[in-house]
Amino acid sequence: DTxxxxxxKYLVTQMGNDKSIKCEQNLGHDTMYWYKQDSKKFLKIxxxxxxxxxxxxxxxxxxxxxxxxxxAHLNLHIxxxxxxxxxxxxxxxxxxxxxxxxxxxxxxxxx
Amino acid sequence: xxxxxxxxxxxxxxxxxxxxxxxSFTDSAIYNLQWFRQDPGKGLTSLLLIQSSQxxxxxxRLNASLxxxxxxxxxxxxxxxxxxxxxxxxxxxxxxxxxxxxxxGTRLTxxx
Numbered sequence: 001d002t003x004x005x006x007x008x009k010y011l012v013t014q015m016g017n018d019k020s021i022k023c024e025q026n027l028g029h030d031t032m033y034w035y036k037q038d039s040k041k042f043l044k045i046x047x048x049x050x051x052x053x054x055x056x057x058x059x060x061x062x063x064x065x066x067x068x069x070x071x072a073h074l075n076l077h078i079x080x081x082x083x084x085x086x087x088x089x090x091x092x093x094x095x096x097x098x099x100x101x102x103x104x105x106x107x108x109x110x111x
Numbered sequence: 112x113x114x115x116x117x118x119x120x121x122x123x124x125x126x127x128x129x130x131x132x133x134x135s136f137t138d139s140a141i142y143n144l145q146w147f148r149q150d151p152g153k154g155l156t157s158l159l160l161i162q163s164s165q166x167x168x169x170x171x172r173l174n175a176s177l178x179x180x181x182x183x184x185x186x187x188x189x190x191x192x193x194x195x196x197x198x199x200x201x202x203x204x205x206x207x208x209x210x211x212x213x214x215x216g217t218r219l220t221x222x223x
Contacts, residue, residue, distance in 0.1 A: 031209060041198070041215070041216065042213070042215060043155075043200065043213040044213070045210055045211065045212075048209070048210065055209075056210055090154060090155065092155075094209060098143075098160065099145060099157045099160045100145065100157065100209075100211060101157060102147075102154045102155040102156075102157075103154055104153065104154040105153070105154050
């Protein structure tokens with residue numbers, strides 16, 4: 001059973017397009033996160049949601065919008081994609097400040 | 112603003128040796144600290160979580176220590192194996208929002 005899953009695993013798209021990445025966790029956790037890992041492998045948090053409420057919103061362009069329909073899902077929608085958005089995006093979840101469990105990542109390539 | 116440094120950036124050791132990976136962070140007001148491993152092209156696997164009130168945690172051949180006041184953590188790997196080859200990431204978590212700040216990682220290669 002996959003604890004934290006993301007779809008798609010790979011996403012190749014052109015500049016200017018709008019795309020979404022989906023994340024689901026079956027661990028019963030109350031907090032979910034989105035992280036971005038750039039080409040230099042540096043990993044940085046973008047957003048976190050606790051019980052569907054936005055908790056962390058780092059300095060991320062407005063083109064990025066997280067949506068949490070329920071506690072088990074946190075989707076990331078990106079408008080007007082740019083070359084610099086190319087990266088690996090990781091979803092994670094945790095409960096009560098304990099260990100964060102990461103999904104397998106979505107490799108986004110913008111051409 | 113929390114900054115995390117991991118030294119060395121890369122390390123190669125022969126199989127069977129014990130080794131230590133270092134992590135330092137600038138803001139000692141942390142809630143916890145996690146160590147992860149990342150295999151090439153894969154996601155992150157949580158190895159150990161140390162709460163701010165703890166000094167160390169052990170799991171199998173891994174032992175992580177935390178010295179919050181000096182802003183340091185170490186990950187000790189005993190009897191290294193080729194399967195331990197990966198990038199190891201340290202991430203202290205901040206109070207209130209559980210935000211993890213990641214270091215740049217140490218790329219470990221175990222030579223058979």
